[in-house]
Amino acid sequence: MMDCKQALTDAKGNLEEAVVLLRKKGISVAAKKATRVTSEGSVAHYIHAGGKIGVLVEVNCESDFVARTEDFKELVHDIAMHIAASDPKFVRKEDVTPEAFEREKDIYRAQAIASGKPANIAEKMVEGKMAKFYEEVCLLDQPFIKDQTINISQLIAAKIGKLGENISVRRFARFKVGDVGETIAITKPVETKPEGE
Amino acid sequence: MMDCKQALTDAKGNLEEAVVLLRKKGISVAAKKATRVTSEGSVAHYIHAGGKIGVLVEVNCESDFVARTEDFKELVHDIAMHIAASDPKFVRKEDVTPEAFEREKDIYRAQAIASGKPANIAEKMVEGKMAKFYEEVCLLDQPFIKDQTINISQLIAAKIGKLGENISVRRFARFKVGDVGETIAITKPVETKPEGE
8 A cells, every 4th residue: 555655656646657666566466456446337338230330338336236236237238329329439528639629620610611601601600510519429418319308418417316326437439340440438537627628 | 432542642641631631521421431441340249247347349351241150250259258358458469569568578677676686687587578478468369268278369260261261350448347447459550560579
């Protein structure tokens, strides 16, 4: 425990770096514990279209007891299925990198200009598209595939109310056979401030 | 088709960049095709320990016909299960980044020196550990969990012989509930030269 704390201090709070320092000292058991966080939960999958699309998702809660309930399992399954169908690129707004945001904005701007609209109208079109951007690419803001009147964030909130524990989507991966890219979405640690606009 | 070729030329062969260029022109249908490669295959999963460890893996073959055979499905399932159990970090030797290689070597060296061995012996120990490095971290070089007399590469080779099509592991993801890190292993395009040591 003391070794872990010292290593973390030496690594200036960088966890990966601390694990490297601990392993160098041969404290590999401690190192393993240093990579663990306290969250419970479950990893679930959804395989679609006869194995052509696959999703892996980790959803966290506070206790293993809740993780084993049918309610929690149903939620995790619904989220995995939703990701397979709706193809989100990020978990939350805060996870959208400034680069990804700018790249999309750039594409919308070029499209608007190519359509022959005046500059001020084109800029308005871009703003309109970007307003819907998070809804389109962030899992939590997407309308739930099985009930379009709520978004995923609200779907989770309903389960939080029912199960009495905080629940959050931690990360997901989505592969499609034959596609060059893959979606790997990993939430940043909670310390990180939202980037906004 | 011509648009795709032009975009690829404009993007100096960078596929992602080419898709951005095509989308800017509004050629999104063409853009979708430009992101596809000719490979067939299947995405499969393995969920272990009651949802605490999950694996998603894409294995490619040449035809959808082979992808649908029981032999191919068995192979993909075995590989997913193997990844869950053996925790590889890369698909192939060629996918090990120089940074990852050096970081491991650095750790082994510090361990050897910490054990009080003379410098020349320590260096020999490091070389010995690194010789086993690929076997430990590369999926294709790991001994198959269900039959330790062969490695995954040989397991695949046997299926290639039986099914008469080239088969390759394209990418995998492995999540463990509560672990800070996750493994995301994606094979580099075939043009890339092996880094070796």
